[in-house]
Amino acid sequence: MSKQLNILFVSSEVEPFAKTGGLADVSSALPKAIKDLGHEIRIMMPRYRFISERRFRLHDIIRLKDIPIPVGDAVHAGNVKSSFIMNLKEKVQVYFLDNETYFGRDGVYQNPANKKDYKDNDERFIFFARGVLETLKRLGWQPDVIHCNDWQTGLIPVMMKTIYKDDPFFRNIKTVFTIHNMAYQGAFPPESFKKSGLPEEIFHHNGVEAYGKFNFLKTALSYADTITTVSEKYAREICESPEYGAGLEGLLMARKKDLRGLLNGIDIVTWDPASDNFIFRKYDAKSVEAKSDNKKALLKRFGMEFDPARPVIGAITRLVDQKGFDLVLEVLEDIVKLDAQFVMLASGDKETEAKFERLHKKHPKHITLVFGFDEELAHMIEAGSDMFLMPSRYEPCGLNQMYSMRYGTVPIVRATGGLDDTVVDHHAGGKGTGFKFEHYDGGELLKAVQRAIAAFQKPDEWKKLMRNGMAQDFSWEHSAKKYIALYRDILKP
Ligand code: ADP
Numbered sequence: 001m002s003k004q005l006n007i008l009f010v011s012s013e014v015e016p017f018a019k020t021g022g023l024a025d026v027s028s029a030l031p032k033a034i035k036d037l038g039h040e041i042r043i044m045m046p047r048y049r050f051i052s053e054r055r056f057r058l059h060d061i062i063r064l065k066d067i068p069i070p071v072g073d074a075v076h077a078g079n080v081k082s083s084f085i086m087n088l089k090e091k092v093q094v095y096f097l098d099n100e101t102y103f104g105r106d107g108v109y110q111n112p113a114n115k116k117d118y119k120d121n122d123e124r125f126i127f128f129a130r131g132v133l134e135t136l137k138r139l140g141w142q143p144d145v146i147h148c149n150d151w152q153t154g155l156i157p158v159m160m161k162t163i164y165k166d167d168p169f170f171r172n173i174k175t176v177f178t179i180h181n182m183a184y185q186g187a188f189p190p191e192s193f194k195k196s197g198l199p200e201e202i203f204h205h206n207g208v209e210a211y212g213k214f215n216f217l218k219t220a221l222s223y224a225d226t227i228t229t230v231s232e233k234y235a236r237e238i239c240e241s242p243e244y245g246a247g248l249e250g251l252l253m254a255r256k257k258d259l260r261g262l263l264n265g266i267d268i269v270t271w272d273p274a275s276d277n278f279i280f281r282k283y284d285a286k287s288v289e290a291k292s293d294n295k296k297a298l299l300k301r302f303g304m305e306f307d308p309a310r311p312v313i314g315a316i317t318r319l320v321d322q323k324g325f326d327l328v329l330e331v332l333e334d335i336v337k338l339d340a341q342f343v344m345l346a347s348g349d350k351e352t353e354a355k356f357e358r359l360h361k362k363h364p365k366h367i368t369l370v371f372g373f374d375e376e377l378a379h380m381i382e383a384g385s386d387m388f389l390m391p392s393r394y395e396p397c398g399l400n401q402m403y404s405m406r407y408g409t410v411p412i413v414r415a416t417g418g419l420d421d422t423v424v425d426h427h428a429g430g431k432g433t434g435f436k437f438e439h440y441d442g443g444e445l446l447k448a449v450q451r452a453i454a455a456f457q458k459p460d461e462w463k464k465l466m467r468n469g470m471a472q473d474f475s476w477e478h479s480a481k482k483y484i485a486l487y488r489d490i491l492k493p
Contacts, residue, residue, distance in 0.1 A: 005487055007034065007041040008143040010132055012125070012152035013108060014043055014085075014094065017051045020108050021318070022264070022399055023150060023180045026230070029267050032087035033480035042141070044132050046124075047081055047096030049104045056083045058096060067138055069099075069131045071123050072195035076101060078131040080138075095139075097131045122192035125216065129155035130163075130197070137169055145487045147176045151186030154220035155196060158208065161223055162199050174490045176483075177224035179217075181396050182238050182246040183322065186216030211247065221251050226490050227259045228483075230397035231418035235261030237394065244394055262483060263421060264397040265476030271382070271403045278379035285470040288408050288463065291383065298384030302368040304341060311456045312341045313449070314385030314409065316378045316400055319348035324391035324414060329355050330442035331449075336366040338453055343368045343385065345377050382407040387452050391437075391445050395419045401434070405469030410434050410462075412448050422474070426455055426465060433469040 011027035013019055027043065034041045051058070058081040066077040078099050084091040097103075102124045110117050118124065133156065136142070148156050157175040164170045193203050193214040203209050208219040221227060229235050237244035239252045239259070252259060269275075273291075274284040280297035283290035292308060299306045313335070317323045329352070335342065344356070346369070353371050360367045370377060382388070388404035390413045397418030401411040405422075411434040413419040419436070426432035435452045437444040455461050 002488075005039045005145065005484065005491075006141070006143040007031075007039060007487065008132075008136065008141075008146045009041055009043045009149075010146060010153045010156060011043065011045055011149045012128070014045050016085075017045065017056065017083075017094070017096075018048055018108050022397070025267065025399065026180065026264055027149060028085055029265060029476050030480060030483065031092050032085065033265070033476035034483065035087055035090055035092050036477070037480055037484060039484065041092060042143075043085075043092060043094045044135065045094065045096060046103045046128055047098035048108060050106055051096065053081075058083050061095075061139075063138070067131065067134045069127055069134055070197055071127050071130070072197075076127060078127070078134070080135050095135065097128060097135060099127060099131075102127050121186070122188040122214070123195055125152045125186065126155060126192075126196050129153060129159055132156060133159060133164060133170070137167075142169060143173060144491055145174050145176055147178065147483075147487075148220060148224065149178045150180050151184060151216040151220065153177075154186060154216035155198075156220075157223040157225070158198060158202070158219050162202065163197060174225045174487075175223075176486065176490070177220040177227050179221075179227065179229040179238070179396070181322075182217070182244065182248065183394075185210075185218065185246065185248070187211075187213040188216075190214055215248075218248055218251065221248060221255065225258075226486065227252075227255060228262050228486065229259070230262065230264045231421045232261035232263070233420045234394070234396045234417035235259055237417060260486060261421075262479055262486070263418060264399065265479045266399055266402045266406070266474045268406070268475050271379075271406055273383055273407045276379055276383065278376045279383040280380070283383075283408075285408070285467055288466055288470075291408055294380070294383040295386070296384075298343065298380050299341070301380070302343065304343075304368060305365065309457075310339055310341060311386040311453055312343060312384065313387045313389055313412075314381040314404075315342070315344040315346070315389045316381055317344075317346050317390075319346045319352045322393055322395070324393045324440070325352060325356075327391045327440070327442045327445045328389065329359070331446040332356075332359050332367065333363070334446050335449055336363045338450065339366075340387075340449070340453060341366050341368075343381055345370045345372075345374060345381055347371065347373045382409055385409050386456060387412055387449075389449075390414070390419055392416055392419060393440055398422070402472075402474040405433055405472050406474065408466040408470050410452065410465050410469060412436075412445075412452050414438075414440065414445070422472075424468075426451065430464070431468060432465055433472065434465070
């Protein structure tokens with residue numbers, strides 16, 4: 001039996017405590033899957049005020065009260081609370097670093113009232129990085145690996161290699177840094193650097209500075225022992241072009257041998273059409289006919305007419321530039337002309353919402369829009385649509401295309417990042433699970449939709465596509481094993 005590993009997983013959002021995007025899902029599902037493989041993994045995150053003490057039964061770890069944590073010239077007191085998340089077999093322990101000044105707020109990164117980033121996000125995550133390391137020392141728990149995620153945890157590796165360089169507690173601990181999205185870098189003015197307590201000599205282009213700023217993501221990429229991102233294709237894309245690498249492609253290229261793409265999994269319990277309580281009628285690969293009742297129920301909810309021969313195209317998304325909905329706006333009327341119905345659940349950008357709204361007014365029988373965040377409706381759309389649209393400009397991994405395949409809903413995606421790695425084009429013959437287009441172009445998107453509609457009109461061909469998708473295994477176990485192999489690799493003497 002090989003040695004059990006001890007891992008600390010650090011993230012600024014973890015489901016069900018705090019979530020702004022896919023990071024929260026990964027930060028709970030991956031540690032659970034690793035624990036299931038028999039390793040000791042614990043999570044550390046900030047204790048935002050909205051994380052309810054009662055609901056989650058947070059308790060103080062008494063011995064750790066008031067750890068002094070320096071930020072700039074001040075010293076702030078951190079204390080640590082603890083709770084658990086449940087997995088199939090065991091619990092995963094979660095530590096919350098608590099400090100009223102920095103985390104006693106209603107938002108994660110932004111003030112929910114004005115949707116503006118908090119002005120002291122630099123200090124908040126300097127405090128967090130330093131606090132994580134100080135907490136470990138007080139706990140006396142020495143992991144083999146600290147696994148950091150996104151820029152909010154980006155200073156942990158560099159602090160270990162500078163401030164704590166001579167501290168025997170950290171000497172044998174390795175760091176892994178996972179990039180969930182290159183677009184969010186945590187770039188702050190140079191003055192922020194002084195608050196970090198890091199040695200002055202590393203504020204240069206080969207250290208923590210990028211384009212004149214103190215860049216937390218770059219810092220992580222420079223100092224982590226190894227780097228991962230959430231799909232193989234995205235790992236290549238971010239090295240190869242400024243568009244994907246967001247200005248850090250040179251550094252990524254230089255560290256290419258330390259960069260790996262490990263695909264995210266999905267939560268196969270929450271997203272399972274055979275046991276999904278949100279949907280009108282449950283089904284599996286053997287009873288896909290029942291999907292049509294879900295389609296009927298979805299259309300009825302929005303007063304749309306049901307016709308089995310008319311395809312319903314679903315979309316669930318944040319309306320941000322990354323997701324490619326400017327292409328959809330370009331060709332939606334052409335899609336309507338093909339007599340397809342479009343149901344979209346989206347949150348974000350008011351301007352884009354208004355543009356979609358105008359198209360809905362013109363084609364109310366074919367276009368339904370719901371703006372907001374709605375977990376239940378997301379499940380209903382997955383179950384009730386025939387096709388699912390993800391025309392992303394870039395997509396580190398993407399989850400909805402995997403949910404779609406599990407629900408027998410055939411994805412139409414741009415061949416980028418995780419979308420390209422998880423969807424097999426119908427052209428590939430008998431193994432196809434969806435439709436892909438290469439170039440970021442409205443015409444190409446429309447062609448992919450036309451191909452999908454042509455296949456939809458041949459029931460046997462369509463059923464095969466659905467079944468192929470439903471047979472895929474997107475569980476976390478696969479990826480968790482790959483992470484364990486990676487941890488073992490970097491721990492080799
Ligand atoms: P990202 O993290 O870039 O938003 P992912 O595809 O990795 O994209 O994850 C998005 C997650 O958020 C999915 O679980 C998706 O179903 C969910 N989601 C996105 N927008 C909405 C919405 N408006 N309502 C409900 N769920 C949403």
